[in-house]
Amino acid sequence: MKHWTEGFDDDDAGESLVRPYTITGGRTAPERDDLTLITLVATTSAALPGNGRDRRKMQPEHRAIVALCERPLAVAEVAAALNLPVSVTKILIGDLIESGQLRARPPLAFAQAGGTPELAILRAVRDGLRKL
Amino acid sequence: MGYANSDHGDAAPLAVKILIAGGFGVGKTTLVGAVSEVAPLRTEEYLTHAGVGVDDLDGVDGKSTTTVALDFGRITISRELVLYLFGTPGQERFWFMWNDLVNGAMGAVVLVDTRRLDVSFASIDFFESRGIPFVVGVNCFHGVRDRTQEEIRRALDLDPQVPLMLCDARDRAAGRDVLLALIDHLMAVRTSGTPHSAT
């Protein structure tokens, strides 16, 4: 089995990058840096067909995200579904937030602070796990 | 639960995550798959881009960029709460380049294989040094229970407050119990204030 760290120094490591960054129009960094792997994104009513946004600038991947996120999905789930790297996915999601077609729910602040979540959340997770 | 968020109402639930860590081949993906409600999903990230904040195209065609894969699963706790489990790529030195992976984790499960305890040392060091609460799951490959928990603790130089338990990463109930042990530990940490006793 090939481990992911194999080939870390491969000369051709960059080759697969070309297509993803074509999708983003060459952008390699999202305009917003607040999207995380578990930021949940959901389609807004502005994204419904007929809600006259200019869709011509949208890549097929943008449309795919809008369709996927009719139920809220984490950024990581969108990336997995589109088979795109997380950072590329974040750029596309950022576009759609910008145009009002997606909205994002960030994870709680304890996350950034490195603290522990409040007891109410821990209890809820515990109760949910017990039902597994 | 009233998670006030004027921007978003209750349109989206709240997401939390737990990391499933440990050395190469200890059963991380197996555990994620055993407890997840969906088959483990896989995604990639460009490491150099992820951690250091790229604002130009320099790295894109260079040799400095690589991709790492991580797999993850999902457990819908309630309408308001979703738990994501991230099986972290094996080599912790790369995690420093990927803050998004570690940031926002409630805590971690470090899996160990008793035949190769050493491959999980780095994970334990990582969470200890970052003060991220974790529990240790001893994945009993082929039912191998050749060492006592006390021996394993000593070999891992584990703080007495860090829970350690035997498990079978393929088994849903066993995986759930490891996660529950972590939640209990988090509650204890919250009460006592420190993830590990000060050293």
Ligand SMILES: Nc1nc2c(ncn2[C@@H]2O[C@H](COP(=O)(O)OP(=O)(O)OP(=O)(O)O)[C@@H](O)[C@H]2O)c(=O)[nH]1
């Ligand atoms: N017999 C037995 N085999 C297991 C157990 N857990 C995992 N395996 C097997 O061990 C191998 C490695 O498990 P993975 O879940 O892929 O381990 P991993 O930690 O995700 O590995 P990497 O991502 O490559 O570091 C697989 O072939 C699993 O089927 C277990 O509890 N018992």
Ligand SMILES: [Mg+2]
């Ligand atoms: Mg794996």
